[in-house]
Amino acid sequence: MTDRPLAGKVAVVTGGSRGLGRAMVRGFAAAGADVFITSRKLEDCTALAEEIEREHGRRAVPYAAHVGHWDECDALVDAAYDAFGNVDVLVNNAGLAPTYPSLEEVSEELFDKVMNVNLKGPFRLSALIGTRMAQGDGGSIINISSSAAVRPMVGDVPYAAAKGGLNVITAGFALALGPRVRVNAIMAGPFLTDMSRGWDMEAFEKDALAYPLRRAGQPDEIVGAALFFASDASSYTTGTLLPVDGGRGVMTAGSA
Numbered sequence: 001m002t003d004r005p006l007a008g009k010v011a012v013v014t015g016g017s018r019g020l021g022r023a024m025v026r027g028f029a030a031a032g033a034d035v036f037i038t039s040r041k042l043e044d045c046t047a048l049a050e051e052i053e054r055e056h057g058r059r060a061v062p063y064a065a066h067v068g069h070w071d072e073c074d075a076l077v078d079a080a081y082d083a084f085g086n087v088d089v090l091v092n093n094a095g096l097a098p099t100y101p102s103l104e105e106v107s108e109e110l111f112d113k114v115m116n117v118n119l120k121g122p123f124r125l126s127a128l129i130g131t132r133m134a135q136g137d138g139g140s141i142i143n144i145s146s147s148a149a150v151r152p153m154v155g156d157v158p159y160a161a162a163k164g165g166l167n168v169i170t171a172g173f174a175l176a177l178g179p180r181v182r183v184n185a186i187m188a189g190p191f192l193t194d195m196s197r198g199w200d201m202e203a204f205e206k207d208a209l210a211y212p213l214r215r216a217g218q219p220d221e222i223v224g225a226a227l228f229f230a231s232d233a234s235s236y237t238t239g240t241l242l243p244v245d246g247g248r249g250v251m252t253a254g255s256a
Contacts, residue, residue: 005231007032010084012076012129014067014121015094017044019193020144020222024091027223028230029056036080036087038063039094059084067094067121068113077128086136089230090129092122092166093144097159111158118162123169130177138180142229143170144222145185147245163187167241174239182238184229189245191217212247 011028015021016037025035029052037045037052037060045062052060061083065076080087096117100106126141133139145163152160167185174183189211225244228234243249 004032005227005233006089009033009088009230010036010080010086011089011091011230012036012038012080012087012125013091013093014038014065014076014125015144016091017041017048017062020188020191020219021091021093022048023219023223024093024226025052025060026056027220027227028089029058029060031227031231032058033089033230034059034061034084036061036063036083038065038067038076040064040066066117067092067125068096068116070120070124073121073124074128077125077132080129081132087129087133088137088139089142090125090133090139091142091144091226091230092125094118094121095144095146095159097156099155103154103157106158114158115162115165118159119165119169122166126169126173126183130173130181130183133181134177139182140230140234141173141177141181141183142226143167143183143185145170145187145241147187147189147243147248149187151248170241171239178238182229182234184234184238184240184242186222186225186229187241187243187245187249188222189217189243189248191219191222193219211245212250215246217244217246 011033013021013025016025017039037049042064049060049062063079065072143166145166148156148160149163149167170185
């Protein structure tokens with residue numbers, strides 16, 4: 001892989017202004033890509049876009065959208081193609097994992113919100129952008145799933161279900177969009193992002209002792225996997241679910 005494996009490429013990253021999304025935006029720009037940064041907060045996207053253009057000399061376009069809303073996904077796609085004329089990489093990263101006191105107290109509003117952001121939005125964006133990719137020069141779609149999809153916990157059942165669904169559409173879209181479009185997923189484990197602020201860190205650190213790497217990840221540690229899937233290095237890889245989870249997936253059942 002060259003130092004700039006994404007030179008001349010355009011990447012769209014949802015949830016791109018912070019956490020894992022921010023790390024991937026920065027990694028893609030350093031690898032030569034222009035970036036379309038979208039999240040619900042335009043000011044955060046704009047600040048990162050200015051940083052990218054200043055530090056990496058790449059074009060960066062900020063855009064505010066709520067990917068849980070079907071019509072906003074449609075508008076997002078139009079805006080990305082209006083800005084760049086093409087999209088080579090789509091990263092469905094935007095996610096939502098609200099806490100709840102008990103399963104019986106999960107409201108319909110909370111359940112729908114989790115499904116909309118984590119599953120419905122990626123489905124719609126993949127359908128729209130993936131179809132254009134398949135009709136053009138091809139491309140790569142990267143879904144940011146979670147180890148919760150295969151190792152759910154009591155406190156994240158709706159989120160885990162949505163990520164399980166994301167794994168399913170990864171396989172489905174790989175079939176539907178091949179051979180010109182590759183569709184893969186990163187099953188992220190626990191990372192120290194804004195989402196982790198609500199964790200009981202004492203309990204987590206105790207649980208993490210059972211992980212092979214015995215810790216949570218830092219956001220930059222997802223970038224290598226994302227660059228692999230975004231670049232030609234993964235030219236013969238599609239429909240793959242890649243755990244990037246500190247080894248959580250190899251833990252024995254009941255150890256978490």
